Amino acid sequence: MGAPIVVVDYHKGNLLSVVRGLAEVGGEAQISDDPEVIRGAAGIVLPGVGSFEDAMSYMNESGQADAVCEAVGRGVPFLGICLGLQLLFERGDERTDGKLHGPSDPERWVSGLGILPGSATRLRSGRLKVPHVGWDQVHLTANGRACPLLRGVPEGANVYFTHSYALDDDVEAADVTTRTHYVRSFASAVWRGNVYGVQFHPEKSSACGLRILTNFVDIVRGEAK
Template identity: 40%
Template sequence: MIAIIDYGAGNIKSLQFALSKVNLDSCLTTDIETIRNAEAIILPGVGAFKDAMDALNGLGLAATIKDEASAGKPLLGICLGMQLFYERSYEDGDWEGLGLIKGNVSRIPDTVKVPHMGWNTLQHHQNSELLNDIREDAYVYFVHSYAVTDDQQEDLISSSQYGGLIPSIVKYKNVTGMQFHPEKSGETGLQLLKNFGEMIS
């Protein structure tokens, strides 16, 4: 069972539906024991970084996520959920993240239209089980105004170009992030979720 953390950050029914399509059992929860007993955790998210961190801290879930990451449990962060895994965000201030991966989150430059919304391609930087049957230049669906910066090159699995390099898939030990929405990314997104499920097992 995969625990999808349901802390009020967006519509996550479509994510649960996508997981069921690739035969991955999941539950929406904020219950700490359920999260601890799950095989893996997905942290979704849309909206503002500070509001999301305040919600996680208010529910006592930030500490739980950190504990489970330290114990080696597979974690997947989607869109804002990926950004929350990093050390800091400069979205309307300077906010502390979960600090599971080194790097910060900054606004996409105004040389391009912000938010970055719609389909964009993936360029792969290293081999990973996450990329099984994912071709170079596969399209995935983005909706975001902020992106990871100051990150570690060895954590970068795939990137996209939009006003510069956007880290699109990252992985540090047992912690994985996808800046796009796999549940809105058609067959490519379903394959990525399937690959995450196979890494769990």
């Protein structure tokens, strides 16, 4: 495979579980916060720790955001996990101040990487508990049934979630590979070209999660069927 898979470190949490998951399925992975290392990666994993605004502030200031976008633009396989999925999109409303801003509030939005069109917004419910934590189902779309990352993942598979924000309805339907129904129906996985993202944590999702990580390693190696 040459260069390793790089797990991007934006200084917001423990990333070792992702590295261990990739290693368990035979992937060579390393953690790095260095934009030049990210640019030279064989594959990139953007993990799910911290808040949207905090993560984007660090990635922009450090040069990581530009490095990720340049690598993705060259066709380097990319996997966003949880918050890493949300950061792929144009904007999110998770602010550092923790306030819930109204739809017309100019302070509502934080710009994301903008690799895919759409928004990540707060899950709101007076009946169901938020954050959404625990095992839940993913339902495959037609795009999902063709997605190399989801090869061998059955319809209705149970995976592990922990999040308070999710992709909104302005995400393009053609990019959605799975949907999950909690508070609202939201895109829980996406795919466009060399870009993949999952709202759940494959490194915490038992055999199904390891299948997904195996598939990503195969994609990086050019062995995906």
